[in-house]
Amino acid sequence: MFDQGDVLAGTKFRTVYFYEPIMIDQNEKVKTLPTAFWTDLHSLVAGLTEKKRQVIFFGRDIEGEARTEISPATDYFYLDRRRPGQDWPDAKGTDGAHGTLASKGVVASLHEPAYLLPVSSTPYFAMMRSSAGPTTSAIARWLNIVLDLEKVGDRLELRAVTRGDQMARLGKAQSATKLHIKILPGAMQSEEPQGRFGKALKEAQSVSYGSVSVDMTISYGNVEPDDAGGQELIRDVKELLNASTTFRKAEATVIVENEEGELVRDKIDFLRDRITVRQQIGADADEEPTPTVVLDAMFEAIREFRQEL
Numbered sequence: 001m002f003d004q005g006d007v008l009a010g011t012k013f014r015t016v017y018f019y020e021p022i023m024i025d026q027n028e029k030v031k032t033l034p035t036a037f038w039t040d041l042h043s044l045v046a047g048l049t050e051k052k053r054q055v056i057f058f059g060r061d062i063e064g065e066a067r068t069e070i071s072p073a074t075d076y077f078y079l080d081r082r083r084p085g086q087d088w089p090d091a092k093g094t095d096g097a098h099g100t101l102a103s104k105g106v107v108a109s110l111h112e113p114a115y116l117l118p119v120s121s122t123p124y125f126a127m128m129r130s131s132a133g134p135t136t137s138a139i140a141r142w143l144n145i146v147l148d149l150e151k152v153g154d155r156l157e158l159r160a161v162t163r164g165d166q167m168a169r170l171g172k173a174q175s176a177t178k179l180h181i182k183i184l185p186g187a188m189q190s191e192e193p194q195g196r197f198g199k200a201l202k203e204a205q206s207v208s209y210g211s212v213s214v215d216m217t218i219s220y221g222n223v224e225p226d227d228a229g230g231q232e233l234i235r236d237v238k239e240l241l242n243a244s245t246t247f248r249k250a251e252a253t254v255i256v257e258n259e260e261g262e263l264v265r266d267k268i269d270f271l272r273d274r275i276t277v278r279q280q281i282g283a284d285a286d287e288e289p290t291p292t293v294v295l296d297a298m299f300e301a302i303r304e305f306r307q308e309l
Helices: 037-046 136-146 166-172 196-206 227-241 291-308
Strands: 006-008 011-024 054-057 060-069 074-083 090-092 098-100 110-118 125-129 155-160 175-183 214-219 247-257 263-269 276-281
Touching: 011 136, 011 291, 037 060, 037 074, 037 136, 054 136, 060 136, 060 291, 074 136, 074 291, 110 291, 125 291, 136 155, 155 227, 166 227, 166 247, 166 263, 175 196, 175 227, 196 214, 196 227, 214 247, 227 247, 276 291
Parallel strands: none
Antiparallel strands: 006 011, 011 125, 011 155, 011 276, 054 060, 060 074, 074 110, 090 098, 110 125, 175 214, 175 247, 247 263
């Protein structure tokens, strides 16, 4: 199911991503989240009806649950994205004949999962998803809906965790003048970008049915962008960085104010310092990815992640 990784010596490896939830109020000010944010969220989601745990994101049903596993003993969140019937693979029945899953009566529906596991004593969480599971944007949307943030005018954003100060530098930028992104084949297949740059990347990759890498650059050159154009490019940078897309390159040139109050250009290389962990899942490639198998792997990734903090 988790087929977005390498197979090495019969074993599957997956990428575990790390994010920090950031609460922003209606005045665009960052609010401090309570230390018990994840515990409170787990209790809240556990008490919601099934209907209130469902959202529609770009026409796809996304449903989430607050779960508790016995081994390993932990609370976590499970989200899934329902696959349309036309995407179902065929199956081989006990009679040896091939046919559709529906004709074999094997399952009622198929769902692509994402696991969210809070990193204890930190504001961060780890995320592992199937190749067609809920995207980071879909997960952020689900969190905003279940928290009912629209009532108070707040919003929750998910920001990728980096080793350095790249995201802080991006946050201080007034605009961007250049963006250079290179993505691997299939990287945009399950993403639903809202920014124009992300949409252009996805469209370019779809020309060859997602089987090629795409290297795209947008640049104002020596011309200073107007406020609207530069700020829109900043939003596109943030959206792409916070997606679970696999990059070969992720660089941006931004305009910031230095200590003397002058506007200067700052080139940021995001890929070099974004924290992700490639983690073995199970004993071999055919082992069923049960919650126990997935969570054990995620705890191993978290142990490595803590060494980077």
